[in-house]
Amino acid sequence: MNYKVEIDVMPLKVLLDPQGKAVTSTMHNIGFKTVENVRIGKHITLNIQAQDKSEAEKKVKDLSTNILSNPIMEYFDYTISEDK
Numbered sequence: 001m002n003y004k005v006e007i008d009v010m011p012l013k014v015l016l017d018p019q020g021k022a023v024t025s026t027m028h029n030i031g032f033k034t035v036e037n038v039r040i041g042k043h044i045t046l047n048i049q050a051q052d053k054s055e056a057e058k059k060v061k062d063l064s065t066n067i068l069s070n071p072i073m074e075y076f077d078y079t080i081s082e083d084k
Helices: 018-029 054-066
Strands: 001-012 042-049 075-080
Touching: 001 054, 018 054, 042 054
Parallel strands: none
Antiparallel strands: 001 042, 001 075
16 A cells, blocks of 8 residues: 655754754844744655555654654654555
């Protein structure tokens, strides 16, 4: 079965996000003073083959933990849906 996967990788909330700070500062400089707490991360989409959704979830967790994110500095969240 084919599954469509969307993975978001974000910096841990307790860590400084230099990119987010830079974007926040730029937004303030151009007049968007009400914007705060910008966090910059990665959005990854992929298709994966698995026998069932449970197997797809295991594969996504393995990929996300070992390749797509750095667990020391980042966390990830994902959605899986059948790809029709």
